[in-house]
Amino acid sequence: MPILNIVNKSPLERNALASCLRIAAPGALLLIEDAVYAATRGTSTEAEITTALSKFRIYALLPDLQARAVADRVIDGVATIDYEGFVDLVAEHSACQSWL
Amino acid sequence: MSEGITKKFMFVNRTAPYGSIYALESLEVVLITAAFDQDVSVVFIDDGVWQLKKGQQTKGIETKNFSPTYRALEGYDVEKLYVDRESLAARGLTEEDLLVDVVVMDADELGKLMAEQDVILSF
Amino acid sequence: MSTIEVNGKSFETDEEGYLVNLSDWNEDVANHIAGTENVEMSQNHWEVVNFLRKYYDEYQIAPAVRVLTKAIGKTLGPEKGNSAYLYELFPYGPAKQACKIAGLPKPTGCV
Incomplete structure (x- = not known):
């Protein structure tokens, strides 16, 4: 079972999401708290998520x-x-990694 | 209170609501400052612009929705609300997405305005 | 934490007598709090209390006195939108005393 990656920081304020997407092995990514802004259309970081969709199953709370x-x-x-x-x-996942 | 000294206060909001306490704390200090008849302006930059997004529904996170309070600012004579144009665009937002009337400004205009203040408080 | 007893039910208040839970409020509770403040509720008192509750519902804050006065003036007329009238109804301060009776938190900026 792959790892569940959890990010809770806005991608426009911190690099937690960017580091997660750069380093984590393919698996699942859950966006919570201020990280849900990453899941929205029209932002300057939208492409990070659309690109990552080929590598991760992505969820937003x-x-x-x-x-x-x-x-x-x-x-x-x-x-x-x-x-x-x-x-x-x-x-469902073997472990969780919170990218605080 | 109205006899006292009036200073130019600017509140600079750069954080999204709910993820941290900054946005709510800022709003409370803005209201307190306005109650003391000061010349208050409020600026929204970076993730701070999310504070003004229309349609916030916080029941699911069991947190108080303080976004309606931005609409009370007018009654407190806080009418100088400024939003950074670049921050708005970077978030796919337009003026129509915001729950109060604001003045959208370019960076150099905002910088000039900041330079004119007596007190600047950052959140 | 303290409590007040109204109609055999107890309601939580803070140490200054403000209701802890907004949803506990009803007219009996308001009358009880008014009694502890030595305020006898008249039509005019209720008008201000209901105005405050509506203001809170719309803006999620209890207004400062100056803001309340102005807002009342706009809606109920200048003969009511002045501090003399409001202090006559609520001698210890319209914002503080009327907010308490209305079951709202203490106005932001009040110490």
Whole structure:
């Protein structure tokens, strides 16, 4: 089972997402908290995610998207999940790596 | 209070809401400063522009949605809201995405405005 | 943490008597808090209290006195939108006392 990578920082403020995408082996990527901005269309970092879709299954946490008013602009190919889905993802993977 | 000295205060917001406490803390200090009849301007740069995004729904993260409070600023006579044009564009946002009326500014205009302030507080 | 008893139910307040949970508020609770503040609720008191609750609902804050006064003036007319009128209703400060009765937190900027 591959690793579940979790990022919680905005890609426009920190390089946590960039480092994750540069280093992590193919697997799953979950965007939570301020990292959900990475999952939105039209930002200057959009290409990082669209490119990474060939290497990672990418998820974004819906409650965090809704809080930030961006649930209506999620990049095609990124799946939205709720807290139960979050728990399922953690259970399905051998380990989690949080890119704090 | 109205007899006191009036200074030019600028609040510079560069962080997204909810991911950290900065945005809410800034907003509270803005309100307090305005209550003391100071000349307040509020600037939104980088991820700070997300604070003004229309349509925030925070029930799912069990956090208070403080975005409606930006609309109370007018009643506090805080009417100088400035947004960095480049920051807005980098996030795929336009003025229509924002929940209050703002003045969108270029970097050099913002820099000049900053240089005119007595006090600058960063969040 | 303290509590107040109204109609056999107890409600949490902070040490200054402000309700902890906004959703605990009802007219009986308001009357009880008014009693502890020595305020007898008239039509005019209710008008201000309801105005504050509407303001909070819209903006998610309790307004500063100056802002409240101006906003009341705009909606209810200049004879009510002045501090003399509001202090007559709420001698210990319209924002503080009326907010407490309205079940709102203490206004931002009040110490």
